[in-house]
Amino acid sequence: MTRDDPVRLYRTVRLIRRFEERAVDLVRAGAIVGGIHPYLGQEGIAAGVCAALRDDDLVTGTHRGHGHVLAKGADPARMLAELLGRETGLNRGRGGSMHAADLAVGVLGANAIVGAAGAILTGAVWARRRRGDDLVGATFFGDGAVNEGMLLEAFNLAALWRVPVLFVCENNGYATTMPVEGAVAGTIPGRAEAFGMPAAVVDGQDPEAVRDATAAAVARMRAGGGPELIEARTYRFDAHHTFEHAVRLDYRAPQEVAAGRSRDPVEIQGARLSGVDRAAVDADVEATLDAALEFALASPEPDPAGALAHLYASGLVARTGGG
Amino acid sequence: MPRLSYRKALTRALADEMARDESVFLLGEDIRVAASNVTAGLLKRFGPDRVVDTPLSEQAFTSFATGAALAGLRPVVEFQIPSLLFLVFEQIVNHAHKFPLMTGGQAEVPVTYLVPGSGSRTGWAGQHSDHPYSLFAHVGVTTVVPATPADAYGLLVSAIRHVDPVVVFAPAGAMDVRADVDFAALAPVPIGRGRVHRAGDDVTVVAVGHLVHDALAVAEELADQVSVEVFDPRTLYPFDWDGLTASVARTGRLVVVDDSNRSCGIAGEIIATVVERVRLLAPPRRVTRPDGAVLPFAPALDRAVQPGREQLTAAIQLTMKDE
Numbered sequence: 181m182t183r184d185d186p187v188r189l190y191r192t193v194r195l196i197r198r199f200e201e202r203a204v205d206l207v208r209a210g211a212i213v214g215g216i217h218p219y220l221g222q223e224g225i226a227a228g229v230c231a232a233l234r235d236d237d238l239v240t241g242t243h244r245g246h247g248h249v250l251a252k253g254a255d256p257a258r259m260l261a262e263l264l265g266r267e268t269g270l271n272r273g274r275g276g277s278m279h280a281a282d283l284a285v286g287v288l289g290a291n292a293i294v295g296a297a298g299a300i301l302t303g304a305v306w307a308r309r310r311r312g313d314d315l316v317g318a319t320f321f322g323d324g325a326v327n328e329g330m331l332l333e334a335f336n337l338a339a340l341w342r343v344p345v346l347f348v349c350e351n352n353g354y355a356t357t358m359p360v361e362g363a364v365a366g367t368i369p370g371r372a373e374a375f376g377m378p379a380a381v382v383d384g385q386d387p388e389a390v391r392d393a394t395a396a397a398v399a400r401m402r403a404g405g406g407p408e409l410i411e412a413r414t415y416r417f418d419a420h421h422t423f424e425h426a427v428r429l430d431y432r433a434p435q436e437v438a439a440g441r442s443r444d445p446v447e448i449q450g451a452r453l454s455g456v457d458r459a460a461v462d463a464d465v466e467a468t469l470d471a472a473l474e475f476a477l478a479s480p481e482p483d484p485a486g487a488l489a490h491l492y493a494s495g496l497v498a499r500t501g502g503g
Numbered sequence: 504m505p506r507l508s509y510r511k512a513l514t515r516a517l518a519d520e521m522a523r524d525e526s527v528f529l530l531g532e533d534i535r536v537a538a539s540n541v542t543a544g545l546l547k548r549f550g551p552d553r554v555v556d557t558p559l560s561e562q563a564f565t566s567f568a569t570g571a572a573l574a575g576l577r578p579v580v581e582f583q584i585p586s587l588l589f590l591v592f593e594q595i596v597n598h599a600h601k602f603p604l605m606t607g608g609q610a611e612v613p614v615t616y617l618v619p620g621s622g623s624r625t626g627w628a629g630q631h632s633d634h635p636y637s638l639f640a641h642v643g644v645t646t647v648v649p650a651t652p653a654d655a656y657g658l659l660v661s662a663i664r665h666v667d668p669v670v671v672f673a674p675a676g677a678m679d680v681r682a683d684v685d686f687a688a689l690a691p692v693p694i695g696r697g698r699v700h701r702a703g704d705d706v707t708v709v710a711v712g713h714l715v716h717d718a719l720a721v722a723e724e725l726a727d728q729v730s731v732e733v734f735d736p737r738t739l740y741p742f743d744w745d746g747l748t749a750s751v752a753r754t755g756r757l758v759v760v761d762d763s764n765r766s767c768g769i770a771g772e773i774i775a776t777v778v779e780r781v782r783l784l785a786p787p788r789r790v791t792r793p794d795g796a797v798l799p800f801a802p803a804l805d806r807a808v809q810p811g812r813e814q815l816t817a818a819i820q821l822t823m824k825d826e
Contacts, residue, residue, distance in 0.1 A: 238574075269607070270607070271605060271606050271607035271609070272607030272608065273607070274604050274605060274606070274607040274608075275605045275606060275607060279605040279606070281605070281606045281609055281610070282609075283573075283606070283609045283610065284609075288570070288573055288610075289602070289605070289606060289610075291598070293593070293597050293598070296566065296593075296594070296597070296598060299562070299563040299564075299565075299566035299567050299569075299570065299594075300566045300567070300569050300570040300573070300598060301570055302563075302567055302570060303566065303567035303568060303569060303570025303571040303572075303573075303574070303578075304570035304571065304573050304574040305570070305574075306567070306570070306571060307570065307571035307572075307573075307574035307575060307576045308574045308575075310552070310576070311574075311575065311576075329562065330562040330563055330566065330594075333558075333560040333562055333563030334563045334566075334567075336558060336560060336563070337557075337558070337560060337563050337564065337567060340558065488604070489604075489608070490603050490604045490606075490607055490608035491603065491604045491643070492603060492645075492667045493603045493608070493610075493611040493612070493613075493666040493667050494665060494666045494667045496645075496667070496695075496741055499741070499744075
């Protein structure tokens with residue numbers, strides 16, 4: 181089975197879907213504190229983009245970042261342990277939902293400051309290529325980020341220095357509660373075109389369409405091309421953040437939500453599989469997540485004595501208390 | 504012995520580290536032509552791949568450096584204007600500084616931020632004359648403020664070799680200081696280690712950066728009245744509390760001269776920590792910029808807002824009168 185096999189792609193969207201549904205349940209049960217930004221509905225983008233990347237390619241994610249981390253190949257058990265604040269988590273319980281990172285699989289981190297990760301990824305890809313690696317990068321961000329100056333500065337640097345970074349805009353229609361029409365002057369592809377970057381608009385609900393658009397862009401970038409942008413049109417099925425489950429915010433009409441949910445990336449990709457294959461993947465995903473949850477719940481919580489461990493890579497210990 | 508200027512000491516440190524370590528490169532505005540006169544000659548010696556001029560995109564290139572560091576390089580980012588640090592405070596604090604902890608120790612971010620000409624240069628007014636080292640000490644970013652050419656060399660070398668982000672403030676008031684230096688004896692200066700410039704028995708004067716030279720001049724002027732010990736912390740974070748405590752434990756009196764605004768400036772922290780540790784013979788004093796100061800343009804006003812020798816003399820005399 182190759183990485184872009186339809187079954188593999190289905191497994192990734194299904195894994196993210198069920199991971200997120202279970203994570204929402206764990207938030208409701210009080211097991212995950214602080215809440216999460218569910219990636220529900222947007223799974224096709226992370227799955228499609230990462231299916232067209234190599235293991236050594238680099239990505240950065242967002243506050244709505246579980247899908248990116250899982251699609252790039254992080255262990256769901258250690259990801260779940262991170263959400264539960266366990267020592268065995270990807271970040272040893274120091275990062276949580278919004279900062280999940282797994283440098284071993286090329287995830288330089290979910291990043292909770294909107295628009296901030298593009299420049300970081302641009303620098304990382306530039307540095308690795310300078311050392312002779314021919315890898316590329318993909319940085320995910322939402323429609324809200326296209327109004328952040330530092331992302332636009334990153335567009336300029338990447339284009340100017342021809343750094344092969346794919347800027348992936350997940351346009352789910354809302355920056356928290358602000359609709360795109362209320363926030364974005366011009367267009368999202370227009371942002372890229374202003375810097376001389378090729379831009380494509382794809383159906384973010386179709387994992388194969390996202391994969392194909394990414395594969396085309398990545399092929400051009402590997403052949404020496406500069407950065408490109410993909411606007412993936414999508415819809416967030418659930419809340420901006422799980423706090424909305426407690427405090428209903430009135431910004432999306434029920435009809436709109438129903439229409440958005442009717443185009444489900446898991447169903448779209450699932451329909452491309454035989455019933456037997458699909459059932460087998462579903463069972464495998466459940467078994468994987470059962471084991472992940474068992475692992476996470478059995479893992480120790482970090483020792484408070486080490487609350488500031490890793491504050492400095494140099495091992496400096498912060499002064500605590502008086503004197 | 505040959506004379507070495509502070510500015511040339513910085514250039515020499517950059518050149519030596521670039522020659523020693525291929526992963527060191529420079530990033531900043533107008534550094535190819537050396538507008539700050541610190542990177543002079545480095546383009547010719549090391550080429551444009553290692554002396555990288557950037558567009559005016561401070562936020563993007565600061566995070567670009569974070570990414571390059573995550574990918575294994577050691578960027579040195581030059582800022583021509585100290586007040587630009589307010590613009591990139593987000594990129595340094597929220598990303599470069601937080602990555603090691605947030606990733607649970609997966610990430611190292613060895614970036615050096617070099618600020619030649621920090622503080623007032625006289626006549627550069629409100630937006631070019633800040634000295635924000637206390638802010639970086641507050642958030643826990645390693646912060647050094649060398650006063651002499653040898654320390655400028657040694658601390659910049661140590662900063663570049665350090666595995667965590669370091670801000671190197673090179674005060675405008677020290678940039679033209681020259682000293683007799685044995686070039687063969689130039690060496691890294693350990694981060695976190697202070698230095699007694701002048702031994703004394705009656706009062707410890709802690710002076711930061713260029714103010715060390717003012718403190719030494721005042722100590723000399725007062726030599727027949729009071730025996731002043733001048734302590735230069737060199738690193739503000741992590742601070743050499745043991746070194747300072749040893750000094751004040753002998754003298755029993757403390758005066759701090761610091762080019763920060765008074766509220767929440769490093770002088771307040773120095774006094775607080777010393778009084779937690781040492782029973783003083785007299786109340787401690789501090790000489791700083793006023794609360795919340797913005798540096799005014801006219802030279803007399805500029806001087807009026809900065810800590811000066813007259814104020815320091817008065818503070819020393821006051822603390823000697825108190826019992």
